[in-house]
Amino acid sequence: MRFKVNLQAVDERIPLGNRFMICSLIKNAIQNGDKDLFNEIYLYEDKKNKRIKDFTFSIYLNDFEVTENYVEVKGDLSVTISTPNYNLGIAIYNGLLKIKTFEYKDYKLEVKHVALLKEGKVNSDLIRCKTLSPIFIRDRDGKGIDINDDKYEDALNYICNIYLQTYRGIGLKERLKFTPINMKKVVVKEEISGFKASTGKKFIFIDSYKGLFNLEGDVDDLQILLEAGVGYRRSEGFGLIDLM
Template sequence: MRFSITYQVSEMPTHYRMKIYSLIKEAVKRGAPDYYLKIFEEQRKEIKPLCFGTYLKEFKIEDKKIHLKEITITISSTMEFAIHAFNGFRELHSYEIEGVELKQTKIQLLKEADIVSGEVYFTTISPILIENRMGKPLSPAHPEYENELNYYANLQLKQMAGRELYKPIRFTPIKMKKTVIKESNQLFRQTHNEESLFYTAYRGDFKLQGHPEDLKILYQFGLGKRTAYFGLLEYRREGA
C-alpha cells in the first residue's frame, strides 16, 4: 500500500530524514500503540516493513537549514503498517521539528503498479544506497555493485516474504547521479566527534530484470541498504 502526506513548513534541518522517520513512528504510535511496540521496540533490529521518500517544494539550502514551502512524504509499506500509519496521520495535523511547526495540508492514497513482467523500468523517489561489507559506498559502475545489490535484495525478501530471491536481479543504470546525504542523530553525536553522518547514494533512472514476484517486493519495500530511508522506487514501465 502506498500513500502520501503533505505538510506546509518554512524551515527544516539538512539532516531531516531521521526527523521524518520519527514523525512516521509517531503516526504509527497514535494509530496503534501495541503495533508500534512490536515493530519499533520488540523488533528494533529487523528490517522495517516500510520505505519512504520525500519531495521538498521550492527549497533552498543555507548553512545547516533548508528553507522551503512544503514537504511531501511518500510511504510504501505492508497493508497493516499503512492502515495504522494512515490513521495516525489523520490525527497529526501538526508536528514540530526543532521548534518549527509542520502543518498538514493533504493526505492521500496512491495507486500502485501491478508488475507482471521480469523487466521493469524505475526511477528513484529516494536515492539507492549500496555499500560493500566494509561499509564503503559503491557506484552503479563498480563491478561489485550488482552483487551487493543482490545481497541486500535477498535480505529484503527474507524479511518481507520469508524466502530468498527466485532469481538474481540484473541492474542496468540508465541515467544515475551521485548524491551525498547528510544525517545525524543523538546516539551518533554522543559517540563521534563529528556532528553528521554522510551517505553516498545514487538517484535517477534504471532497469531491473528478475522474477516478477521479486520485483514486486523490491518496488513495495525498497531497493538497497537502509530501505526505511533509501531506495523507494517509482514505476515507469515494463518490457524492452
C-alpha cells in the same frame, strides 16, 4: 500500499538532515494508528528493536533554499510513503490523519493532507524504474559502493535477499540484474543520533545514486521491492522507486 502526505513547515524551516524528522513523524503515526504493531516493530523485550522495517519514503520540497544551519521552505513539502505490508500502511495512514501538528527538535510541521496513490503493477520480469529517493548500496564496512563496481549488483542482491527473507520467510527467487541507464551520484548529508558520539562528527555523508535503471528478476520479487524499496537505509528515506 502507497500514499502522499502534504506538510507545511510552520516556521518555514526544516533541519538539514530532514530524513530523520520524517522517520520520527512516521514512527509517531504508527504509534497513533496501531500501538500493538508499533511495539512489535520498534521494541524487543522492552528495548529498541533493530529489525528491518517494511516501509520507505521520499521527500519533495517546493520553493526551498539551503542555508548553513537549516533548510528554508516557503512552499509545501510532500512525502511519499510506500509499504508492501497492508496492516502497516493502514496504521501509518490512520495515524497521520490523527496528527495535526508534529514537533521535531526545534522544528514544527503541520499535516495538511493525506491521500492514497495508485500503485504500479509489475507484469514482466524486466522493469524500467526511476528513483523517487536515492538508492544506497554499501559494502560490509558501511562504505558506499560505486555503481560501476562489479560488487554493486552483488551487494544489491545481498540486501534485497535479506529483506525478502525477513518479510516473507523466503529470499530472492531469482538473482536480480541491475542495469543503470542514467544514474547520477548524490551525496546525502544526514544527522544521526549516536553518530556524533562515536565519531565526533555532526553529520554523516551517504554516497547514493538517483535516476533511471532497469531491474530484472522474478515478478513477485520485483513487485515487493517496488513497494518496499531497494538497498540499505530504506526506512530512513532511501531506495523508493517507481515504474516508468
